[in-house]
Amino acid sequence: MSIQGSVARAQTTFKDQPWRLYASQIAVLVRTEVRRNLFTRRRLWVYLLALAPALLLGAHSIFSRYHVDPGSIEDETEVLAGIVQLYYFRLGIFFACMGIFTWLFRGEMVAKTLHYQFLVPVRKEVLVVGKFLAGSVISIALFEAAVLACFYFTYARFGAAGTSYMFGGPGLAQLGAYLLTTALACLGYGAVFLALSLLFKNPIIPGAMLLGWETVAPIFPSWAQHLSVTFYLKHLCPVKVPVEGPMAIFTVVTEPVAPFIAVFGLLCLTVAILAASCFLIHRLEVTYTAE
Amino acid sequence: MTPDNRQIVFDNVSKFYGEVLGVNKVNFSLEPGITSLVGPNGSGKTTLMNLLTGLIKPSHGAIYVLGLTAQQPIEFFRQVGYCTQFDSFPPGTNGYDFIYWPLRLHGFGDDQATKLTNEALERAGMAQVARRKVAGYSKGMRQRIRLAQAIAHHPSVLVLDEPLNGLDPMARAESIALFQAIAKQGMHVIISSHILEEVDRISDRVVLMSSGYVVAEGQIKDVRREVRDHPMQILVRCSNAAKLASAAFELDHVVEAKILTDGQSVLIRTRDAEQFSLLLNKIVSAGLVEVDAVAPADDDVNSIYQYLIGSDGGPV
Numbered sequence: 133m134s135i136q137g138s139v140a141r142a143q144t145t146f147k148d149q150p151w152r153l154y155a156s157q158i159a160v161l162v163r164t165e166v167r168r169n170l171f172t173r174r175r176l177w178v179y180l181l182a183l184a185p186a187l188l189l190g191a192h193s194i195f196s197r198y199h200v201d202p203g204s205i206e207d208e209t210e211v212l213a214g215i216v217q218l219y220y221f222r223l224g225i226f227f228a229c230m231g232i233f234t235w236l237f238r239g240e241m242v243a244k245t246l247h248y249q250f251l252v253p254v255r256k257e258v259l260v261v262g263k264f265l266a267g268s269v270i271s272i273a274l275f276e277a278a279v280l281a282c283f284y285f286t287y288a289r290f291g292a293a294g295t296s297y298m299f300g301g302p303g304l305a306q307l308g309a310y311l312l313t314t315a316l317a318c319l320g321y322g323a324v325f326l327a328l329s330l331l332f333k334n335p336i337i338p339g340a341m342l343l344g345w346e347t348v349a350p351i352f353p354s355w356a357q358h359l360s361v362t363f364y365l366k367h368l369c370p371v372k373v374p375v376e377g378p379m380a381i382f383t384v385v386t387e388p389v390a391p392f393i394a395v396f397g398l399l400c401l402t403v404a405i406l407a408a409s410c411f412l413i414h415r416l417e418v419t420y421t422a423e
Numbered sequence: 424m425t426p427d428n429r430q431i432v433f434d435n436v437s438k439f440y441g442e443v444l445g446v447n448k449v450n451f452s453l454e455p456g457i458t459s460l461v462g463p464n465g466s467g468k469t470t471l472m473n474l475l476t477g478l479i480k481p482s483h484g485a486i487y488v489l490g491l492t493a494q495q496p497i498e499f500f501r502q503v504g505y506c507t508q509f510d511s512f513p514p515g516t517n518g519y520d521f522i523y524w525p526l527r528l529h530g531f532g533d534d535q536a537t538k539l540t541n542e543a544l545e546r547a548g549m550a551q552v553a554r555r556k557v558a559g560y561s562k563g564m565r566q567r568i569r570l571a572q573a574i575a576h577h578p579s580v581l582v583l584d585e586p587l588n589g590l591d592p593m594a595r596a597e598s599i600a601l602f603q604a605i606a607k608q609g610m611h612v613i614i615s616s617h618i619l620e621e622v623d624r625i626s627d628r629v630v631l632m633s634s635g636y637v638v639a640e641g642q643i644k645d646v647r648r649e650v651r652d653h654p655m656q657i658l659v660r661c662s663n664a665a666k667l668a669s670a671a672f673e674l675d676h677v678v679e680a681k682i683l684t685d686g687q688s689v690l691i692r693t694r695d696a697e698q699f700s701l702l703l704n705k706i707v708s709a710g711l712v713e714v715d716a717v718a719p720a721d722d723d724v725n726s727i728y729q730y731l732i733g734s735d736g737g738p739v
Binding site for chain 1: 498
């Protein structure tokens with residue numbers, strides 16, 4: 133078939149099947165964005181952010197390999213819960229998602245390359261979804277790998293006791309819960325930062341405000357806490373980390389939320405923010421001089 | 424103004440960046456062929472191109488490209504290719520991928536996208552270096568790879584912002600030949616360029632811009648005719664320059680008749696070129712003077728630019 137024929141055929145093929153076109157465009161977007169954003173030196177700090185606890189736990193397991201007390205496995209489980217809930221959910225995933233998801237649009241604006249994606253026959257909504265999925269793939273892959281590594285370094289040094297805890301005890305269920313929660317955290321924060329990058333030229337200040345909100349949300353009434361990502365995450369975590377210090381006085385204890393409700397609530401929050409991003413992108417103009 | 428499926432229509436379009444004027448009250452429609460946007464830096468050429476391709480939205484008015492607007496991206500961007508002057512590329516990309524992946528976003532399968540990528544690379548003379556990283560390209564190569572991307576999907580409307588910048592004379596000639604070939608296929612080619620001689624040579628019509636306004640628009644000859652403040656210059660090479668000059672001086676509309684140093688040419692400046700042609704016919708018929716050649720001396724983009732925008736417009 134001639135080139136002109138190919139062009140004409142492609143132009144008519146998807147006319148009646150737009151969803152097929154959208155799906156293929158999203159697949160291409162995810163592939164190109166992941167390639168551009170995952171394997172790059174620019175993301176080195178994100179790798180460090182994700183892997184720092186795993187590296188520390190790895191070092192700890194090497195240096196204390198001759199002083200393993202099988203009775204301390206419960207203590208180590210609490211330490212791991214603290215790492216995941218206090219470090220990953222509140223800081224690691226938060227800042228990594230800020231870096232990854234704000235770069236998807238605002239970073240391209242700074243690099244003066246966004247116009248390439250605005251000059252192709254792709255609906256802006258498809259562009260938002262494609263980029264969001266790409267960011268999600270990157271952040272989820274990175275942080276799930278980090279959580280897995282943390283689990284390995286925490287329990288591997290216990291030998292048979294660790295294996296028994298993982299495969300004969302609550303370990304595997306805890307791992308599953310943390311992996312699910314990590315993925316949800318990436319989706320939730322990712323959607324928030326994508327929307328912020330479309331709303332503000334410099335998303336760092338609203339990002340800092342969001343971090344403040346996520347930190348103080350527990351002292352607000354129950355209904356307000358529903359607007360916080362960590363609210364849903366903490367109800368999905370298998371091991372509770374006690375709140376200590378001055379914050380403990382003000383913390384409002386909410387009714388436990390069923391895991392199904394927490395997952396559904398966070399996904400709804402993500403979809404709602406993503407829908408807002410689809411609306412916001414229509415206001416975005418490619419004016420590099422204004423950046 | 425109603426959109427026509429063959430035309431590009433700017434319907435009372437204005438664009439303001441806050442309080443800064445981009446373009447104001449732009450009204451024109453373009454037929455297929457090569458149209459050049461000419462004007463000094465900051466006159467609004469790039470703004471007009473960005474508006475045309477939907478990268479920015481008009482503050483007022485509407486733009487139709489072959490009856491479509493940028494709010495219908497799937498249909499619109501299958502018809503439009505835009506080679507911007509932003510000299511930036513996705514990090515780490517090579518020439519081939521730079522063309523191939525956008526084609527995949529068009530919905531082309533791997534085979535078709537490969538075929539179209541190779542064809543575009545050939546047309547832009549970039550096939551040999553396609554697998555090299557764009558970051559290692561020279562300025563001219565980066566210009567050509569952007570051009571290759573803009574033409575790869577066979578658009579009906581090709582918008583080129585300063586496409587000849589950074590090209591060596593050979594590449595420039597090849598690019599111009601390519602634009603002309605595309606225009607001959609009945610497509611729109613819209614070029615902004617500051618190389619007025621080349622614009623003059625290839626354009627079917629010009630849009631002259633200054634300070635965000637369209638100063639003149641249309642075929643070069645028509646635009647020149649409209650510039651009444653500046654008498655038209657006609658160069659006549661004949662057997663008796665003195666006789667022709669004295670006959671011309673008897674006409675009210677002739678403001679100057681200058682015999683050139685070769686003694687056989689007269690440069691006439693007239694406010695009515697048609698009346699002067701009639702005089703010339705009479706003189707020739709009467710056998711008073713033998714005319715070898717008659718040619719307009721300022722019927723080009725450069726002269727029109729100088730007359731309408733002048734040195735006040737700043738560097739072109």
